[in-house]
Amino acid sequence: MREEDLQLALQMVDDNEGETAPTSPGNSPKPLRKTRVMDISERRKQFRRTRSLNAPSPFQQFGPCGRIMKNSAMVMQIQDPASQRLTWYKPPLTVLVIKKVSDASVLAPFVQLVTWLLQEKNMVVWVESAVLEDSQLNDVAQFRDIRDKLVTFKDGRDDLTDRIDFIVCLGGDGTLLYASLLFQQSVPPVMAFHLGSLGFLTPFRFDSFQEQLTSVLEGHAALTLRSRLRCVTHRKSDKRHQSKHVDADPDDHLNAAHKSILVLNEVVIDRGPSPYLSNIDLFLDGKYITSVQGDGLIVSTPTGSTAYAVAAGASMIHPSVPAIMVTPICPHSLSFRPIVVPAGVELKISVSPESRNTSWVSFDGRNRQELFHGDSLRVTTSIYPMPSICAQDQISDWFASLADGLHWNVRKRQKCLDELSDLTASGSEDTFDEFENLKLYDV
Numbered sequence: 237m238r239e240e241d242l243q244l245a246l247q248m249v250d251d252n253e254g255e256t257a258p259t260s261p262g263n264s265p266k267p268l269r270k271t272r273v274m275d276i277s278e279r280r281k282q283f284r285r286t287r288s289l290n291a292p293s294p295f296q297q298f299g300p301c302g303r304i305m306k307n308s309a310m311v312m313q314i315q316d317p318a319s320q321r322l323t324w325y326k327p328p329l330t331v332l333v334i335k336k337v338s339d340a341s342v343l344a345p346f347v348q349l350v351t352w353l354l355q356e357k358n359m360v361v362w363v364e365s366a367v368l369e370d371s372q373l374n375d376v377a378q379f380r381d382i383r384d385k386l387v388t389f390k391d392g393r394d395d396l397t398d399r400i401d402f403i404v405c406l407g408g409d410g411t412l413l414y415a416s417l418l419f420q421q422s423v424p425p426v427m428a429f430h431l432g433s434l435g436f437l438t439p440f441r442f443d444s445f446q447e448q449l450t451s452v453l454e455g456h457a458a459l460t461l462r463s464r465l466r467c468v469t470h471r472k473s474d475k476r477h478q479s480k481h482v483d484a485d486p487d488d489h490l491n492a493a494h495k496s497i498l499v500l501n502e503v504v505i506d507r508g509p510s511p512y513l514s515n516i517d518l519f520l521d522g523k524y525i526t527s528v529q530g531d532g533l534i535v536s537t538p539t540g541s542t543a544y545a546v547a548a549g550a551s552m553i554h555p556s557v558p559a560i561m562v563t564p565i566c567p568h569s570l571s572f573r574p575i576v577v578p579a580g581v582e583l584k585i586s587v588s589p590e591s592r593n594t595s596w597v598s599f600d601g602r603n604r605q606e607l608f609h610g611d612s613l614r615v616t617t618s619i620y621p622m623p624s625i626c627a628q629d630q631i632s633d634w635f636a637s638l639a640d641g642l643h644w645n646v647r648k649r650q651k652c653l654d655e656l657s658d659l660t661a662s663g664s665e666d667t668f669d670e671f672e673n674l675k676l677y678d679v
Contacts, residue, residue: 322425322457322625328401330387332362332424334415336407342431343372345442346406347379352446354385357453362387362400391418400424404449406442408432409543413600416464416500416622425459427452427625436542436641439627448627458626460633462539462555463579464498466618467599471495472610498618499600501540505585505613506532506565508596508606513568515591519584520577527588530567532595535560535583535615542642550574552644554634555624560617579617586612 331353335346353359365388373379389396396418405411405428412428428438429445440448451457507514516528536545538553541561546552550563551574558579564572577583587595587609597613598604607613626633638644 318458318629320459320461320630321455322452322459322623323455324453328359328453330360330362330400331402331404332396332400332415332418334364334403334405334407334411335367336411336432337366339407339431340372342406343370343376345429345431345445347373347376347382349404349406349445350386351378351382352449354382356446357449360387361385362389362396364388365390397421402453403427405429405438406431407438408435409437412437412622412624413500416498417600417602419620420496420498421620423620423622425452425457425623425625434641436637437539437624439633439637440625441627452625458629460555460624460626460630461621462500462624463537463558463621464500464618465503465535465537465560465615466496466498467503468496468614469597469605469607470612470614472608497599497603498620499540500537500622501543501600502534502536502545503597503599503613503615504532504534504544504565505595505597505607507593510593512592514593514595515588516595517586517588518562519586521581522584526572528564528567528572529569530572531565533585534563534565535585536563537561537617542638545574546642548574551576552638554630556630558617560615582614582616584612584614586610 333346333350333353336342350361350363353361363386367373368383368386368388374383400419401424403415403424403426405415405426408430409432411432412426415426416423427440427449429440429442430438431442432438505514505516513529514532516533518525518528518533534540534545534548534550536543536550538555538557538559538561541550541553545561545563548563548565550561553559553561553576559576560579560581560583561574561576562583563574587607589609591609594609595607596604597607628636635644639646
């Protein structure tokens with residue numbers, strides 16, 4: 237909110253508190269509520285509204301006695317999504333290009349993009365080492381000319397932290413999930429081109445990639461900060477192992493920090509190959525909430541709300557909303573509906589002691605592993621979001637993806653009354669008469 241708007245709001249409150257009840261000529265009090273409403277209504281015309289509905293309220297007093305307790309450690313400023321713009325404090329020099337694997341239609345755009353980045357923008361281009369081993373790509377003469385100029389890395393061996401300034405994805409939503417997996421801390425800005433099948437997270441079209449990339453490299457772009465989930469697996473076997481080495485350095489053993497993983501869409505806990513129902517205990521900030529009996533549980537980000545979660549019956553949430561979604565998979569209880577909890581809480585998920593089987597967990601569809609009795613999974617919102625570059629803005633891109641990717645609310649429109657001439661020209665009695673005549677003809 238602007239400073240002048242805040243001052244005007246505070247002045248309105250002070251003026252209203254200092255007013256005395258007006259009286260009528262007969263010394264009878266006038267209706268105070270009507271006078272106050274009319275006065276505030278006139279002043280509201282001068283009060284400019286903020287651009288965002290997510291901005292913190294300037295009024296922290298509720299009624300004559302209640303107010304928000306002042307605590308500097310708990311102050312949280314929610315930024316207007318429209319003000320999230322990309323800026324470079326120094327020109328980006330290194331770019332990571334991620335392409336969809338095993339798709340021949342991406343090869344030509346990939347070569348065209350990489351050549352343009354090397355020759356026109358003089359940038360250092362990184363690609364995965366497996367890209368250079370693609371036999372179809374090596375058959376392209378233009379790629380053989382630039383092959384030696386590319387810098388390669390190997391997933392799981394090379395650390396890309398603080399080495400990449402910018403990421404370009406060519407393909408579908410899976411390329412963004414892979415970029416999130418590569419950067420388990422701070423993520424460079426990601427620009428995704430739609431060359432896949434669904435493309436819910438890829439708003440850019442490749443036809444005019446030169447103009448779009450130039451605009452982004454100059455700092456003219458909006459950002460959507462997509463929150464990610466930090467998942468930490470705690471093993472019962474590790475606890476026994478650490479209890480035998482109490483005096484040892486905890487960094488020498490497998491601890492929770494080494495098992496954490498950040499996910500962009502969701503973490504899924506399911507029954508795996510077992511024919512029995514999953515029996516999973518759910519805790520929120522250390523308090524027992526419920527037990528999940530069914531096929532499993534989905535814990536997703538707002539970005540992941542339009543993925544597996546929406547297929548399981550969850551609502552679709554804009555990625556700028558700070559929240560965590562908890563969605564059961566085919567629950568045994570019909571009253572178990574999906575819920576949304578604040579982004580700051582910590583969820584603990586463990587196999588119930590009464591469970592007949594173990595559970596399996598996967599992170600963005602990868603790293604599938606088994607959860608045994610006594611193991612637990614802790615999930616909370618990570619401090620490292622994924623900055624996704626918008627083609628237009630945060631709102632337009634999201635609703636465009638709902639319409640294009642999911643065909644959200646697509647239906648045939650109801651005809652207006654002018655088009656129903658046969659109904660508007662006849663009354664209800666004529667209609668019933670015609671209906672009776674039809675019945676006679678049928679007889």
